[in-house]
Amino acid sequence: MAGVCPYSLSQFPYLHCYVQTFIRKNTVLLTTAFAGAFAFELAFDITSNKVWDSWNQGRQWKDIKHRYMVKEEEDDE
Template structure:
């Protein structure tokens, strides 16, 4: 019988130490998931923002890696040469 009492005391002491409170934001309380329209605008807005950030950062990386080899970097040499020929 002492084993049962020990288990009961252990469960009682664990349950008094562990607090089972809900997290501050759950799926039930989320303002984004309340209506389908809000969820749709949130998803499309996030996708648009992430695409814009990805495109901008990848263009900057590409320009940095290929500096001096792109038309925008060497155009002034050929434009000046064409004006001198005329």
């Protein structure tokens, strides 16, 4: 009996809905996995950038470049 789940799906009705919706077809499973990975990566990148910016506020180039950038003065002719 290798590969047989010891629990029946009737004991877990939400698991049954999950299996019927996402795992039954291989294409749906792969699409769900790729979409989930993409969403996780996007959320992780946005969150990590916000944390980095809050910890390093005032020390990044975007915060201090106005001190070092020289505005070109117009020549009065």
